[in-house]
Amino acid sequence: MTKLTLGSHPYLLGFEQLERLLERSAKAGNEGYPPFNIEQTSERSYRITLAVAGFSEDDLAITVEERQLLIRGRQSEDASERVYLHRGIANRQFQRTFLMADGVEVAGAEMENGLLHVDLERAEPERVVQTIQIKSGENK
Template sequence: MRNFDSLYRSTVGFDRLFDMLDTSSRPDWPPYNIEKKADNDYRITMAIAGFGPGEVELSQHGPELIVSGQKAPDAEERQFLHKGLAIRNFQQAFRLADYMNVVGATLDNGMLAIDIVREVPEQMKPRRISIASPEPASLAQDRERPRKAA
């Protein structure tokens, strides 16, 4: 368990984040990489040798991406002298930041690649706001006065 006492004392409203960090424990299998390909493009690559496309499921529930693999039971009885391949069912969850969307996934040579893109809505992007200044009162009064005809 991690110790966040000093952060608890100096922050307000981040208790859920610290609870999530305290309780986060990822299984060691299957191994994975998280890669940043560009400013808004990411890829998760998982080594899932022995699984076919029909045995792996991806689902996104709000900010959580869940990758699960269900291996069908072996139809034939085999006798192993050594069993070193970890071909077993798994479920791995990844917490995604705001506006992150899974745009595609491929399974090639036992490597599952999941492409994720940050798509920030236009209204949420930073924008410059112009500041107007009021006219001085003397100029406004001059405009309101009727002009004398010459």
């Protein structure tokens, strides 16, 4: 029995890239830190919210490369001589990866009360109707 994939299905032409995206998504290896929400804010916009308590704007980096949104956090080392009796606030670096569909762009990001909000927007797709001329086999 052969395995049917998106790239080999006879009616799905050119979807090999989608299959690669699904594989990359499965390998992203996101752990549970930091926790996040994804909400749909309108028909064509979304908001990713990460709980980044203890991080400043300078400790965070947001990049987009090859339709992949990457959010990294790295806190600077605390050089003071603090003595903790209990340390329950995580002070560790993180990396969160989100794959974005074609046409989805990052509209902006903001910090508010220990939450990082990343807003995404999907562009209105352009509707194209194309008529294909059929050539006669005699004109070769």
